Amino acid sequence: MHRSRSENLPRREVPRRRRQPGARGGGWRATGRPDGLIVLLMVALLWACGRQGFAAEPAAPASRPAARETTGSAASSPVTSPSPPDGSIRFTARDAYRQALGRNKALMVSRVPPAVARAQVTVERGIFDRNLGVQVLHQDSVMPTDDTLVNQRILRTGYDTARLGLTKMTPAGTQWGVAWNNRRDRTNAADVNLNPAYSSDLVLTVTHPLSRNGGPAAVKARLKAAEAAEVAARERLRRDAEQTVAQVERAIVEVEATRQDRHVRELVLQDAERLVSYHSSRKEAGLASQANILEAESVAQLRREDLLLAARAVREAQDGLRQLLSWADCDPEAEMVCVDTPYLKHNPELAKSPPAIDKLLDQAFETRPDYRAALKDLEAQNILLRYAANQRHPKVDLVATQQYNGLAGDLGPALGQVVDRDHGTWAVGVNVEVSLENHAARGNYKKNVLAKQQALLVIKQIEDAARKEVATTHRRVKTNQERVRIAQRAVELAVQKLKTEEGRFREGLLPNVELLRFQEDLASARSRLVRAHADLTVSWVDLETAIGVVLPRRGIQFDTSAQLLDVEAAP
Template sequence: MTAGVPGSASFRCRLRPGCPGAPRNLFRRVLVLMGEPAVLGGATVNLKITAAATITAAALLAPQLHAQTLDVPALPAPIPGPSTEGQVLELDLITAYEMAMSRNLDLQVGRFSIASADANIHSASGVFDPNIGIGASGDWTRTPSTTILEGSLVPEYRNTRFGIGVDGLLPTGTLWSADFGTNRFETNSTFYFLNPNWTSDLNLAVTQPLLRGFGTLVNRSGIVVARNSRAQTAEAFEMLVVDTLRQVESSYWNLVAARRAVQVAEQSLALAERLLGETQERVKVGTSAPIDLVQSEAGVATRRQALITARNVASNAEDVLKTVLGFDQPAEWLTKIETTQTYEFAPFLPDLASSIETGLEKRPEIRQQQLSSEILEYYVRMARNDVLPSLDLQASYGWGGVGGKGETVDPITNEPIVVNDGFPDSMDQIGNLDFPNWRLGVQLGIPIGNNAAQGRLAERRFEYDRSVVEMAALHQDIIAQVRIAVRALEDGAAAVEAAVASQQLAARNLEAEQTKFDNGLSTNYQVLQIQEDLAQAELALIRTYLDYRKANIGYRVATGTLLDFLDVGIVDPGQPDIPNDYWKDVEWLQFDDFAGSADTAVPVANLAPAP
């Protein structure tokens, strides 16, 4: 039998006795109401006992899910305050999901991890941010003269410098800069005909790596790694959501089962107390010996102890659920949780081959390992580039200008020339491009031996090869998990059938033994023993239902379909856009070395894409 989608007609039909395909015998044997007759093989037996475990007749399998998707934010959000304090909180499973998804503290930590990864992407893109520098300085010197060529007995020199510049790095590895500077010089030397004078210059320079350090592969490494890390963090958050949902499921039904166990213990104690009362009446009328009271009293004491233990287990189970739901205020812990979820049983037998295929496709661990392998392959390409020699092209171009105040004589006409322009004249010369200058060169560096780079390349290749083996091991592990999960469903359905039959037979056995005891054909010890058998059968039935419910959720986890099954969606705005991440899609710029840049399987520019 295959599972339907919650809310679909086929799914609802299987949940109602009498529908085509519904397990009629199972429902007829499970649906035993407190104080009502039970139908067993066509015979009606009026059960005077109250089998608390049969309240769980609708087994813990198919929650009545809400019609709309439960959205889980992937980024930090305000944590809702407590809805009740010191009161009773009626809680169905959907409300439990919603509370856990909004208040669970582990999820909050996971959200901050994603926000931190987003910030890391912005931080990594800062390597391409331009830098502006502004400087000003001055100096003054006065020294005694040692030669007549200094133009003064005690020469004095004063310099005042101003400068501004901008530089940056491009994704191709290009270092660029633009600098403007000016210097005001003044002296008492008679040999300077421009005094004071202004010397200004404007220079543009680039340094372009042609081998090692060239291209977007190397220079965008910080961004690529940050994006990959963010994608892995998102997958880890999905796994955290899945684990939290499973914890909600487990803790919710553990609480339900624990409280059913309390009811079983209460009913067992009630049966023992009734037997004690009947024994006391028999002793009074002389049909039983006083020694029979000892067995009955011992049975009551034992069941009271079992009831205390069951209540303690139920209290602990409630605290575990509160922890998963995110109760973090002392007042919230005073709230009593009343579980209200209805549950129904329908055997679910998935196909093993398709389940394995689904698990290998949808498990977030697979995607996370793929991202890890991609970034390790990226590291291999970077290491290949690092093995290359360095070959840098260096070029600069600029203009200069000079201005100042002074007098001189035209060497041709012998007429005096008076200069009184200063700083504006030097700027005019730069603006008119009167005095250009340029520089062009290459610089080659070849490491002898290159052991460090070669060792790093070998290390990166081994790391990548290891990730391939780790992926194969992960596939193997997921296949094993799916197989175990499918078998758990198959065995669990049979176990439920057997546990229901065992509980019903134990109830009939106690009814028969009680009748024999009333007719003087049985002893207190035998009745107490069969009462204990019934209690154990009821507890076993509860555990079987719980195990089947866990097996169903475990199957969804193993196949990576729990979020779809529970209709839970993670709202992730995706990776942030950054202004400096350009030229990433130009293939010829994705250079690592001449041997392997063209045959890499994974496009580096698309590593860890934004979801």
């Protein structure tokens, strides 16, 4: 039953009243009291209400326990956060992206595989390196002998050799080598014509594969596969960069959403505290009871707990953002405020209808970095499979050798004979090598066949995941857009309802607990609107991530080649 104003007066001043048939909750008629006393009581009541800010006119004073937004247009947008406190960390979204791309630890780990892939490309290019060989050797030998021709019991021999060689492989698989050999022999034997004897020769050797490892495709197979693997690693790095930027934006939105929800909790707590103050003043005037104060104070305590939880949610959201940005050197208690959050600006792009799913899928299969990386992996596996098939063939090499020789008692004449090409030797032949079981080549071929099948399955898996992600995020965008519209209308209705019920409360037709409930209903509606706006922003980020356009949509030029680790500079 509703209480009338007279019920809060001291018992000795309460006039006897009797209920009139059909009267409303506040419709009591006094009997046995002059009309002047009633007028005085009404004047005192209005004076007490005016002290507490509950005016009788329809306008909503700033001090009354009513909603901050009293019109539909003001209530249709989310509650914005108050000005950040002193000492807060203010930054732009682009600053956050740059910080995360440069210092995020997970992204730094993702930069290692492209660097390893680039090093592997360098390794594979080594097969075309020119190899220079130098050999210098001195040998002395002392051996006993019983040969009478030597005329000595001890045979002493020695030689000095110097060899200079150069080898290289051509892209066609041909290996050529040039070697210049010089030798000086000496002995104590008496039957040697040249002592010391100098010999020199120049040897040119050419080996061309006819079967295994023959042709540019087989020779460059491992190099081409390594280059494709490097491109795939860079695409995965780009994917990780997109994921990092998306995570940063989600974290920024979450920080702003929690700050706004905290502000909603602050507003509804202030309403409860003003209601406590209002009833306390009325009690001093003898117009309210202790029960009214306790009822409002208990609700205020519950709202203080809600405010503490909302403040903790802000800190936890800021901790997550700080971890993504690797801002370990900043004050952990400082407020983090992004000054250009799309959520703060109420970006009209968020309200636009997303493109059709088929169009988004076509774009996803062109721009998703993980899909492009999977295609490069398949290209590398195709190259390695053809190379493995080539390795099953027998080794058949065409070998040709041309050699020019010189021999004299001094080095100069020996070299002259080589230059004049007076004494030459040549040879042409075929070198055939066949593995009877060929286990290694056959096993390697089967392994590459399975690796190609795995690469194909990975592509299909990414295609299925892309279809699911695009469809899911597309649906979430449309759902969240509708949620925002519904939540905006709910806030408008809650504001209107609270405004109406405040009028009834001023007239004494609404219990204290009902007013508190309507205040909480408005706060809940505002919180749902805050969450709907945050979810809408995040769903757009998820949709852009699903189609792989997070970086270009934000104007971020992420050069994967420039982001690789400097391995030589690392300790």
